Amino acid sequence: MKTRSILLNERPQGLPTDNTFKFKEEELPGLQEGQVLLKSLYISVDPYMRGRMSDAKSYVPPYKLHEPIMGGVVAEVIESHNAQLPQGTVVLGNLPWQTYSISDGKGLMSINPDLAPLSYHLGILGMPGLTAYCGLLIICVPKPGETVVVSGAAGAVGTVVGQIAKLKGCRVIGIAGSDDKINYLKEELGFDEAINYKSTPNIQNALAAACPNGVDVYFDNVGGEISDAVYSLLNNFARIAVCGQISLYNATSPPMGPRVEPILLKTKSLMKGFIVSDYADRFGEAAAELAGWLQEGKLQYEETIVEGFDQLPHAFLGLFKGENIGKQLVKVAEYSGS
């Protein structure tokens, strides 16, 4: 069986380019006892992967040069020497960017294909959905009537954050980067206000108008100047979940800005960085509640799916251009099952 792979060709300085990646084709060996042959169906591209392309100390180890990029993949077992993962099983795992791969089954999670579309397990029922749920409800603890601001609001995490905040009775303001996204947030997801940071001349004024009672909760996926504008509106005892800093990931020197500590002191606010795995003990409860809301129609969910393994690098680069609404995925192959 031949597989195609995408390797980390060089560590990017600043924004990744085509040269960051390299395609390779190779023959996979035969399966050994306990192994399964996987066909990749959907591959996830996520902003955090930018961090793994650098070799700076981080919460996840860096990708190795000249080896495949790894990330969230939904795959189908097409040949099995592992009794626990028979042929036809659909699994979710941290797997290489390959059309086919071999696994010993460790760390793979079986998916029930009848529960929801398979791709949802890379989004609202997977890492981004759990990130939104845990960051908002465990760190920020929004109360009815409070004002919640979400940056990166039209992304895989932000769309879920805003909808959960609405379910909790909050006023929700989203910040995103196109009029299509703004309309989507307001018309489809029920956000109270949404601000296009690219076309709004003064974000701080626009935010102040959208948040007449100040800001109690800020769920930050973006960082930088958008955050500075939000900070100026913080109420006493505000809570800030630092989930992502996509505006800074490609910085080539330490990003500078107004110091936030004096504001946190003045408003007695809390700021907490996190990664979803910090809350692994809450995943069961979180996934059950998310699935329930989804089935009851209380959560809307959108994906941007491009087709073809070759599109992976461009889909990833598109994250930094703000091209996606909701979860960005690449569909690699059809599921053979029904």
Add this chain to the structure above:
Amino acid sequence: MKTRSILLNERPQGLPTDNTFKFKEEELPGLQEGQVLLKSLYISVDPYMRGRMSDAKSYVPPYKLHEPIMGGVVAEVIESHNAQLPQGTVVLGNLPWQTYSISDGKGLMSINPDLAPLSYHLGILGMPGLTAYCGLLIICVPKPGETVVVSGAAGAVGTVVGQIAKLKGCRVIGIAGSDDKINYLKEELGFDEAINYKSTPNIQNALAAACPNGVDVYFDNVGGEISDAVYSLLNNFARIAVCGQISLYNATSPPMGPRVEPILLKTKSLMKGFIVSDYADRFGEAAAELAGWLQEGKLQYEETIVEGFDQLPHAFLGLFKGENIGKQLVKVAEYSGS
């Protein structure tokens, strides 16, 4: 009865000067029913007062121009028309910078003069001690074996923070601004290491050497570049209590620096601003434990006391020059009691 007062003469731009203050002498009216005449014994000068001299929005209302500065005062009732506060009672209150003042007794707390020196109620048994206790134990929750860094370590709050952290089994590193302070922290208070930020050529290197296992807890009284150096050493799940930002209080434009959010994200750390009154429901427990440690000789306590009401402005300005070890106080009069 004549009293002398110190008024806020003008709002300072940057560092306060002599011209910030104005002395005044006036005749106090006779007491009405329910009122007491107070003789100020000890008056506290504290960094947070700088904030009240500006009229920017803050957690405490600004001082009014041409009215007396207010702050922590230990005073003696020398004449009473209030049965609950008989003559001879010693009280702690938020009172004007005056040699004598009239109060209706509201907000005054009676002090037992046998428990500890009267001045301690403005320090280790008062606001600074409670600030240290609550900020460290409620926000930072230090665990045995962890590394705790304290900035402004030789001040009224920092000295207590470091000693409590030692009582909790932590490695404690203090940052302060003179060799006298450094020696005091290490020799008298049992800090494991102390760094003179004024004479150390590279604070970051010195801190790295003093914290071979990284930093788990940072209790920040100072802010600015000292904090930047600490942040570079944060371990995963570090906790930062933002108690003060004295290095920035006199800034005339918003202070800039490296953004801290990417570091909080990478290390999954928590940062929380606070003011001691946020934890008023814990004061009873905190004061009892502090008093117990003091009586058992487990806490050392130092004051810098200057004598004379006229010294108040200079004692306050000295805070920003780093002149004090421990709590800075002004002794205004002798206690008449035994």
